[in-house]
Amino acid sequence: MSEEKTIQELQNICVDLKKHVVEMTYHAQSGHPGGSLSAADFVTACYFKVMNVDPKNPKWEDRDRFVMSKGHSCPVQYAALGELGFFDLELLNTLRKEGSILQGHPDMKRCPGIDISTGSLGQGLACAVGMAMSAKADHKDYRVFCVVGDGECDEGEIWEACNTAAKYGLDNLIVYVDNNGLQLDGPVDEVMPLGDIAGKFAAFGFETWSINGNEMSEVVDALEQATASKSGKPKVIVGKTVKGNGISFMENQVGWHGKAPNEEQCKQALADLDAAYVK
Amino acid sequence: MADVKKRATREGMGEEIVLLGEENRNVVVIDADLGSSCKTDAFKKALPDQYYNLGIAEQNCAGVAAGMATCGKIPIVVTYAAFGSMRMCEMVRQEICYPKLNVKLICSHGGLTPDGDGASHQTVEDLAIMRSIPNMTVIVPADYVAAKKLVRKAVEMNGPVYMRFTRNAVPILYEEGDNDFEIGKAKMLADGNDVSIISIGDTVRLALEAKDILDSKGISAEVLDMHTIKPMDEEAVRASIRKTGKIITIEDHSVINGLGSAVADIIAQEGKGILRKIGVQDTFGETAPYDRLMEKHGITTEALVQCAEEIMK
Numbered sequence: 001m002s003e004e005k006t007i008q009e010l011q012n013i014c015v016d017l018k019k020h021v022v023e024m025t026y027h028a029q030s031g032h033p034g035g036s037l038s039a040a041d042f043v044t045a046c047y048f049k050v051m052n053v054d055p056k057n058p059k060w061e062d063r064d065r066f067v068m069s070k071g072h073s074c075p076v077q078y079a080a081l082g083e084l085g086f087f088d089l090e091l092l093n094t095l096r097k098e099g100s101i102l103q104g105h106p107d108m109k110r111c112p113g114i115d116i117s118t119g120s121l122g123q124g125l126a127c128a129v130g131m132a133m134s135a136k137a138d139h140k141d142y143r144v145f146c147v148v149g150d151g152e153c154d155e156g157e158i159w160e161a162c163n164t165a166a167k168y169g170l171d172n173l174i175v176y177v178d179n180n181g182l183q184l185d186g187p188v189d190e191v192m193p194l195g196d197i198a199g200k201f202a203a204f205g206f207e208t209w210s211i212n213g214n215e216m217s218e219v220v221d222a223l224e225q226a227t228a229s230k231s232g233k234p235k236v237i238v239g240k241t242v243k244g245n246g247i248s249f250m251e252n253q254v255g256w257h258g259k260a261p262n263e264e265q266c267k268q269a270l271a272d273l274d275a276a277y278v279k
Numbered sequence: 280m281a282d283v284k285k286r287a288t289r290e291g292m293g294e295e296i297v298l299l300g301e302e303n304r305n306v307v308v309i310d311a312d313l314g315s316s317c318k319t320d321a322f323k324k325a326l327p328d329q330y331y332n333l334g335i336a337e338q339n340c341a342g343v344a345a346g347m348a349t350c351g352k353i354p355i356v357v358t359y360a361a362f363g364s365m366r367m368c369e370m371v372r373q374e375i376c377y378p379k380l381n382v383k384l385i386c387s388h389g390g391l392t393p394d395g396d397g398a399s400h401q402t403v404e405d406l407a408i409m410r411s412i413p414n415m416t417v418i419v420p421a422d423y424v425a426a427k428k429l430v431r432k433a434v435e436m437n438g439p440v441y442m443r444f445t446r447n448a449v450p451i452l453y454e455e456g457d458n459d460f461e462i463g464k465a466k467m468l469a470d471g472n473d474v475s476i477i478s479i480g481d482t483v484r485l486a487l488e489a490k491d492i493l494d495s496k497g498i499s500a501e502v503l504d505m506h507t508i509k510p511m512d513e514e515a516v517r518a519s520i521r522k523t524g525k526i527i528t529i530e531d532h533s534v535i536n537g538l539g540s541a542v543a544d545i546i547a548q549e550g551k552g553i554l555r556k557i558g559v560q561d562t563f564g565e566t567a568p569y570d571r572l573m574e575k576h577g578i579t580t581e582a583l584v585q586c587a588e589e590i591m592k
Contacts, residue, residue, distance in 0.1 A: 061350075061351070065349075067346075107377075107378075108349070108378050109378055109379065115349060116345065116346060116349055116374065116378065117373070117374070117377055117378045118373075119373065120369060120370075120373040122338075123338075123342050123370055123373055123374050124342075125342070126338070126339045126341070126342020126343050126345075126346065126370070126374075127342045127343070127345050127346035127349070127374055128346060129339075129342070129343050129346060130342065130343035130344060130345060130346020130347040130348075130349075130350075130354075131346040131347070131349060131350055132346075133331070133343065133346070133347060134346070134347045134350035134351070134352055135350070137307075137328070137329075137352075138350070138351075156338070157336075157338040157339055157342065157370070160333075160334075160336035160338060160339035161339050161342065161343070163334065163336065163339075164333050164334075164336070164339055164343060167333075168331075
């Protein structure tokens with residue numbers, strides 16, 4: 001985006017996106033609020049600070065690409081695209097409804113601004129690698145931003161893609177691991193311990209940043225450093241985050257991976273978020 | 280066909296993709312460490328900037344290809360049929376077929392043709408799997424010439440394509456100058472009034488041999504090369520139902536959900552016609568010479584002749 005936003009403005013946009021996530025999943029009565037909320041800061045910083053995209057020309061060939069590899073967290077990406085004007089903001093509440101462009105998992109053929117369809121975990125990163133390779137092959141300077149979940153890193157294809165990213169020196173690829181520590185069946189440390197995530201990516205040849213992924217200033221700093229670095233290495237930002245971030249009764253609760261709030265919970269969640277605006 | 284020339288269909292493909300890559304610089308090859316075996320050496324040598332070897336990681340190959348296709352590339356993913364149809368199957372479904380991206384899966388070692396490799400590499404399920412996925416086109420060339428012509432058509436069309444090639448040399452059936460290859464259109468190779476033999480890939484030659492033998496026995500067989508199993512040339516099948524009403528399918532593939540099953544669907548919908556399916560009977564392959572394997576699974580000229588005689592009674 002050409003306009004320079006302050007950290008405070010970004011924080012408030014992030015709250016807007018989170019409120020959309022709550023309302024969207026409430027209206028759908030299904031969807032994945034927990035992982036959408038933990039990734040909200042990164043999505044906000046990408047779309048409202050760092051990325052070059054054009055809502056009026058979603059297929060602009062020189063645009064930066066965004067891949068939500070953990071496709072179930074699409075509500076927060078839809079919220080960002082809606083706020084930017086890729087489609088009518090009112091469509092947000094058609095999430096998961098019949099005929100909606102906002103499918104349960106992102107569909108690039110239906111929804112403007114979605115660069116690749118995702119939903120089956122472990123696959124989006126390989127697609128992001130393919131995009132970054134194309135940019136290199138065509139001597140274009142667009143970047144590719146890809147969000148993966150920590151649980152998603154159980155998938156072997158993630159590490160296959162990492163090998164490829166290192167082989168081709170994809171310093172135009174910025175991977176973000178939304179390390180909220182919870183996956184569908186329980187804590188990551190119990191379901192399948194990942195150990196040192198940043199260390200693993202480093203061993204695969206990545207330049208790494210480890211940050212508090214729910215602290216906007218840290219997210220923006222890391223993104224600015226990662227995009228500025230021409231190290232010839234792919235980049236990963238491991239964001240320690242809180243699943244259900246910003247909502248008192250959702251935070252760090254495994255049960256809020258794929259569950260929609262009821263009316264009362266929706267009101268409570270929106271009240272929590274309203275209190276989070278920075279004045 | 281004693282002095283007939285033989286070549287593996289993967290060789291025709293390997294030669295043609297070099298031309299395609301020279302004509303269109305967006306055509307790229309993605310290998311999974313099987314390049315030499317799948318005949319992409321020439322492409323790699325001629326067009327190194329359009330060549331990527333991503334190692335033994337097929338799932339990633341499919342995803343990378345999808346990502347490249349969204350950026351205007353025409354990726355040709357090259358591997359063996361077993362891995363192209365099964366190891367990367369879900370990635371093909373999710374990232375290539377669902378968004379209908381312009382990726383070509385070019386798979387050698389189809390059917391029983393990797394004879395010495397045994398069951399792990401012999402692929403008798405790939406056509407069934409790939410034709411079940413929406414948006415996928417599935418093609419099996421019969422010989423070296425058809426391989427060249429059809430891989431060109433596949434690269435020139437927009438959308439996902441799965442193509443199966445042979446590891447082993449098979450007889451050359453078509454003239455180099457034959458340009459009558461259209462995706463989704465069967466080739467009528469011999470006219471006949473009594474029985475119709477619908478064949479695909481390395482079984483087309485068997486159908487042609489059987490036709491000659493049947494002629495000498497007073498049975499007039501028509502022979503079709505159904506190189507595109509999806510979308511199938513349904514009109515050609517219906518014409519055979521109307522004309523002979525007696526159809527034999529033959530395929531180097533399981534009889535479950537391959538060519539025979541696709542033809543059976545049409546016959547059932549028409550409500551008339553008799554069908555016999557020749558193919559692998561719901562079992563795995565094994566190590567043995569290719570001809571022995573085909574014999575063992577009853578995919579032979581003799582089986583076709585016998586079947587035609589039985590069906591004519």
